[in-house]
Amino acid sequence: MQFRTVVYVLFAIFGYATMATAGDNWPEFRGPSMQGVSDSTGLPIKWSETENIAWKTKIEGRGWSTPVIWGKQVWMTTATEDGKQMFAVCVDADNGKMLRYQKVFDVADPQPIIALNSYASPSPVIEEGRVYVHFGTYGTACLDTDSGKMLWQRRDINCDHYRGPGSSPIAFRDLLIFHMDGIDVQYVIALDRATGETVWKTSRSIDYSPHDPDLRKAYSTPLVVNVDGSDMLVTTAAKAAFGYDPATGKELWFVRYNGYSNTSRPACDDTHMYLNSGFGKADLLAIPLTARGEIGAEQIRWQFGKGVSTKPSKIVANGRIYFVADKGGVLTCLDAKSGESLWMARLGGNFSASPLLAEGRIYFSSHEGVTTVIEEGPKFKRLAENTLDDGFMSSPAVSGRALFLRTRSHLYRIEE
Numbered sequence: 001m002q003f004r005t006v007v008y009v010l011f012a013i014f015g016y017a018t019m020a021t022a023g024d025n026w027p028e029f030r031g032p033s034m035q036g037v038s039d040s041t042g043l044p045i046k047w048s049e050t051e052n053i054a055w056k057t058k059i060e061g062r063g064w065s066t067p068v069i070w071g072k073q074v075w076m077t078t079a080t081e082d083g084k085q086m087f088a089v090c091v092d093a094d095n096g097k098m099l100r101y102q103k104v105f106d107v108a109d110p111q112p113i114i115a116l117n118s119y120a121s122p123s124p125v126i127e128e129g130r131v132y133v134h135f136g137t138y139g140t141a142c143l144d145t146d147s148g149k150m151l152w153q154r155r156d157i158n159c160d161h162y163r164g165p166g167s168s169p170i171a172f173r174d175l176l177i178f179h180m181d182g183i184d185v186q187y188v189i190a191l192d193r194a195t196g197e198t199v200w201k202t203s204r205s206i207d208y209s210p211h212d213p214d215l216r217k218a219y220s221t222p223l224v225v226n227v228d229g230s231d232m233l234v235t236t237a238a239k240a241a242f243g244y245d246p247a248t249g250k251e252l253w254f255v256r257y258n259g260y261s262n263t264s265r266p267a268c269d270d271t272h273m274y275l276n277s278g279f280g281k282a283d284l285l286a287i288p289l290t291a292r293g294e295i296g297a298e299q300i301r302w303q304f305g306k307g308v309s310t311k312p313s314k315i316v317a318n319g320r321i322y323f324v325a326d327k328g329g330v331l332t333c334l335d336a337k338s339g340e341s342l343w344m345a346r347l348g349g350n351f352s353a354s355p356l357l358a359e360g361r362i363y364f365s366s367h368e369g370v371t372t373v374i375e376e377g378p379k380f381k382r383l384a385e386n387t388l389d390d391g392f393m394s395s396p397a398v399s400g401r402a403l404f405l406r407t408r409s410h411l412y413r414i415e416e
Contacts, residue, residue: 026069026397029123029168034223035267038358042401044416045373047386054413055096063120064393067404070126077133079119083110088133102148105139113164123168136165152196160184166219172246181237183213200249206240218262225268227289234273236262241275255295265313282308302339307332313354324351345380347372354395365392
């Protein structure tokens, strides 16, 4: 039997047609493809603080969430340095004017976070008329995008993140789905997008009690794929990855590994899913999309363990997989079928942001504020290096012919 796999695009995720095209909107963390791939053309390759900057807007507070875009609005989240106030921010996509800087939650006693994180790292989800902002254990809310009115909120979906929130929500049909993998409890939950009520909640099925609490947490964002007509939610957690029916939360499969604090998002192509085992020693695993039950070593197509990223997600394109190491910026290109390294190249710098693929080019943005643009292909070819004044922790977004890049302090619209 031939299996046909489709990663959900914009219309399938949100379940209705819209006047805007996928190239105009960036509805979640890694865009309409869920994998950092844009169908836009004419994006800039070169820029600086004085070149190809349409506008630059300061974003107060501290937040690493990726901007999401619908029509003429760009939304993101931010928080005070101490985490006691959390905000939703809306900027006009055309001119960079601040449209809304709205406090969503007050937090009396936020947990400590590490220096590489923020209290506003999870990215929003946006659709026509509504934006969903998520701050992990501190709360989830749905806002009207015209008025800013809070349509619903949840403050009772909790875990101990220990290092701060990180996992972003996704939209699937009428559900908002996200991970809550803490040092105390580990589960996936789906809310009704219209009301915020819980539709299903599934605890991770493996036994975490033998593991140190610090090895039980994770920060990854799930991915929805469709395999031969059936939907599947692919999620990576500490010590194991899981597949679920996204409509019901029923577990379909799991695979064990040794990693924890997983941040890199799963990816897939037509035949395999590519899972990152997380911190400790990051390995990349290739597993057939058709695997079910407890997946043993005999079902793992290949495993690669040299220079695998722990925070940035990967790009899968044309039978190749690209990822950049967090520290030192070594970029690796693998053959997706065999798992063999095709080439490695040093970009330099340190990375948390996930890359972007558009028009045969891949964009990698570093903590140091440098975005390296390479040609997607079987050999390494550097096309440009572009530097902005502050570093990147959030991932890029795209609308039309423009890149929207959020540094630690500003949001930029970059366009030729």
